[in-house]
Amino acid sequence: MTTRPLETQADDGNVLTAAVARIAEFWGFTNHKLGAILGVSEATASRLRSGKAELDPASKSFEAAQFLLRLFRSLDALLGSDDMSARAWLTTGNLDLDARPIDLIDSFRGLITVCDYVDAHRARV
Incomplete structure (x- = not known):
């Protein structure tokens, strides 16, 4: 059985760029x-936020944006849509991760680790 990559529309x-811009706004x-x-x-990043550019579905940036959206949705579900709590969680030291999540998500590996x-x-919830 072979797996095929998800086809993009x-x-x-455009949709992911708009979502990432909103996430950036929510989380400051x-x-x-x-x-x-x-x-x-x-x-x-400024052009993406202003709508003057959009993420290319074939790029690594698009993939990173998908993980950022995944993180946002997961925290949103876990914390009951409380953006301030999500922001506080991101900026607070985490003993399990041995760092503040906000510092880890600058790298692709760190972003995936925090998402996981x-x-x-x-x-568990």
Whole structure:
């Protein structure tokens, strides 16, 4: 059995870009921080947030954005849609992760680790 990658639609980049811009707003990310998470420059992050650019579905930035959206949705479900609590969780030291989650998500590996951590706790609920 072979697996095929998920097919993307023409507007997937636009939809994900808008979602990431909203997440950045909710969580108070600067363009520098958003750029670090997505692996793009601060200027590109600014263009993404303003709607002057969109994520390319074939890029690593798009994949990082999908994980950021996954993290947002998982925290949203776990914390009952309380954006301030999610922001506080991100900026508080976590003994299990041995760091603040906000510091880990700048790397792709860290973003995946934090997503997996939150999803594991969400599964217990």
